[in-house]
Amino acid sequence: MLSNTCKYAIRAIIYLAINKGDEKKIGIKEISKELDIPTPFLGKILQSLAKHKLLTSTKGPHGGFGFARPVNDISLYDIVTIIDGRDLFENCLIGMQPCKSNEEDSLRCPVHDQFSEIRAKLLDLFKNETIGNIVSKMDGKLDFFKL
Amino acid sequence: MLSNTCKYAIRAIIYLAINKGDEKKIGIKEISKELDIPTPFLGKILQSLAKHKLLTSTKGPHGGFGFARPVNDISLYDIVTIIDGRDLFENCLIGMQPCKSNEEDSLRCPVHDQFSEIRAKLLDLFKNETIGNIVSKMDGKLDFFKL
DNA sequence: TCTAAATCAGATATCAATGTATCTTTAAGT
DNA sequence: ACTTAAAGATACATTGATATCTGATTTAGA
Numbered sequence: 001m002l003s004n005t006c007k008y009a010i011r012a013i014i015y016l017a018i019n020k021g022d023e024k025k026i027g028i029k030e031i032s033k034e035l036d037i038p039t040p041f042l043g044k045i046l047q048s049l050a051k052h053k054l055l056t057s058t059k060g061p062h063g064g065f066g067f068a069r070p071v072n073d074i075s076l077y078d079i080v081t082i083i084d085g086r087d088l089f090e091n092c093l094i095g096m097q098p099c100k101s102n103e104e105d106s107l108r109c110p111v112h113d114q115f116s117e118i119r120a121k122l123l124d125l126f127k128n129e130t131i132g133n134i135v136s137k138m139d140g141k142l143d144f145f146k147l
Numbered sequence: 148m149l150s151n152t153c154k155y156a157i158r159a160i161i162y163l164a165i166n167k168g169d170e171k172k173i174g175i176k177e178i179s180k181e182l183d184i185p186t187p188f189l190g191k192i193l194q195s196l197a198k199h200k201l202l203t204s205t206k207g208p209h210g211g212f213g214f215a216r217p218v219n220d221i222s223l224y225d226i227v228t229i230i231d232g233r234d235l236f237e238n239c240l241i242g243m244q245p246c247k248s249n250e251e252d253s254l255r256c257p258v259h260d261q262f263s264e265i266r267a268k269l270l271d272l273f274k275n276e277t278i279g280n281i282v283s284k285m286d287g288k289l290d291f292f293k294l
Numbered sequence: 295t296c297t298a299a300a301t302c303a304g305a306t307a308t309c310a311a312t313g314t315a316t317c318t319t320t321a322a323g324t
Numbered sequence: 325a326c327t328t329a330a331a332g333a334t335a336c337a338t339t340g341a342t343a344t345c346t347g348a349t350t351t352a353g354a
Contacts, residue, residue, distance in 0.1 A: 060321030207351030
């Protein structure tokens with residue numbers, strides 16, 4: 001469903017939102033250590049999110065990553081499309097080329113209609129779950145999140 | 148969502164079900180040519196499905212692949228789990244290790260509940276769509292299927 | 295029984311996703 | 325200014341998915 005890279009990105013952003021508290025920035029070493037993601041690889045992922053204006057980064061001592069927008073304004077959809085693209089939301093479940101998410105009837109694949117409903121719900125989930133949203137649900141089980 | 152290999156497998160099986168008609172077997176050359184899948188690669192995929200008792204294969208002249216079970220008894224779920232495994236149906240959407248499809252509350256990830264509904268519908272789709280089912284829907288648009 | 299047509303099996307090749315290493319650049323603190 | 329700690333950037337390495345190649349095996353038909 002989602003690539004490993006994308007799952008790392010989501011978990012790292014959640015970690016950032018939960019833990020940044022007063023400090024504006026958290027370094028990749030801390031995040032990668034806590035979430036068990038290879039440090040330089042996490043660096044690349046977060047750099048890419050910074051390039052797309054979801055995060056900000058500052059170099060130098062006490063540098064690290066922070067948010068470029070309010071956490072209530074960052075949805076899972078934003079992260080997923082940056083890392084994995086729109087394939088999940090647009091292309092045919094069984095890979096038939098002419099069958100797209102909004103396609104005329106004659107070109108629809110045999111599972112198009114059933115999958116359309118599910119895809120719509122998926123899209124809904126990803127667009128409506130914001131990081132702010134998620135963080136408010138996680139109160140009290142932060143320890144478990146370290147896995 | 149599904150690997151390319153898995154999409155190939157599904158499309159090849161649909162092709163087989165539609166076109167086998169009187170003949171019991173269809174060769175991989177015909178299928179791969181019509182569906183534009185590399186011939187030897189398709190061979191491996193179908194061999195693996197034969198190994199799992201979904202298809203039968205016969206060597207020699209006029210050999211090829213046919214069904215080992217009635218097409219109404221082969222679901223998309225069968226194909227997907229053979230090729231891609233159960234990851235999609237069992238593991239956490241955002242990759243948190245302790246969060247599984249049937250997990251106690253304290254270990255659920257923050258999107259577990261919303262995704263559970265969608266996952267259940269997905270499972271339903273894959274388990275209830277059989278090849279027989281699909282073929283009966285495709286009457287009249289077989290030409291489009293060649294893509 | 296010989297030949298040809300087809301899959302089977304296993305080794306190899308390619309490519310994209312994932313992961314690593316190294317060096318450069320930036321900025322805080324002295 | 326100098327040092328140091330951090331991310332940036334680029335090149336490189338590894339792995340798994342995807343694709344190809346080659347020869348062995350099986351079977352129909354002459």
